[in-house]
Amino acid sequence: MTAIIYKSQTKYLSKFRTSHNQLIKSMEEFAKKNNVPILDWHAAEFLEQIIRIKNPKRVLEIGTAIGYSTIRIAQNLRPGGIIETIEKSIPNIELAQKNIDESGLAEKIKLIGGDALEILPSLKNKYDLIFLDADKEDYEQLFSNSMKLLKSDSVLFIDNLLWHGYTASSKVPEKYKASTKNIRKFNELFMNHINLNSTILPVGDGIGIGVVK
Numbered sequence: 001m002t003a004i005i006y007k008s009q010t011k012y013l014s015k016f017r018t019s020h021n022q023l024i025k026s027m028e029e030f031a032k033k034n035n036v037p038i039l040d041w042h043a044a045e046f047l048e049q050i051i052r053i054k055n056p057k058r059v060l061e062i063g064t065a066i067g068y069s070t071i072r073i074a075q076n077l078r079p080g081g082i083i084e085t086i087e088k089s090i091p092n093i094e095l096a097q098k099n100i101d102e103s104g105l106a107e108k109i110k111l112i113g114g115d116a117l118e119i120l121p122s123l124k125n126k127y128d129l130i131f132l133d134a135d136k137e138d139y140e141q142l143f144s145n146s147m148k149l150l151k152s153d154s155v156l157f158i159d160n161l162l163w164h165g166y167t168a169s170s171k172v173p174e175k176y177k178a179s180t181k182n183i184r185k186f187n188e189l190f191m192n193h194i195n196l197n198s199t200i201l202p203v204g205d206g207i208g209i210g211v212v213k
Helices: 009-014 022-034 041-054 068-074 088-101 116-121 136-147 163-168 174-191
Strands: 056-062 084-088 110-111 129-133 150-158 196-201 207-212
Touching: 009 174, 022 068, 022 088, 041 068, 041 129, 041 150, 041 207, 056 068, 056 136, 068 084, 068 088, 068 110, 084 088, 084 116, 088 110, 116 136, 129 136, 136 174, 163 174, 174 196, 174 207
Parallel strands: 056 084, 056 129, 084 110, 129 150
Antiparallel strands: 150 207, 196 207
């Protein structure tokens, strides 16, 4: 199992893809060539729509990677809006900063280097939207810390909750068993949290959306 929708559906939807600048295309090509996990393009377009609808002033991203989703969020922020993004991989930080500089959106983006598990408890701001896309074994703790940073009626957007389809499968390859178990446990927590209206949608690799009550 490698996808959660059929190839024919993906091919059909691809013809409606939003046109993007060369930097976004180059980042997608780089990620594919170098096996860098970035947000699936279906999910990225969905996230952009959420940004346009919610019109957040302050966004937090947990897991920058090469800055792909960071830039796509920043492109859709209101004037004066800002995204703070956390990444612990030094090579990723260097690549992300290069892409951010090239995007011309550096004034809207604050890149924070370090471990999100250590950084989140020290943050003082409250956020209108948090995007969680980090190490799966850390999701539960990152989620707990994120909830403390969300305003009332704010949005939590989480990637990989169907995990290549394995969370809904009875047959899971050995190398995915631990991560699948972690995400299944997390999904139960996310969907039953008393302070969230939550849903998981079959977009990209499975998107969780929670709106704070």
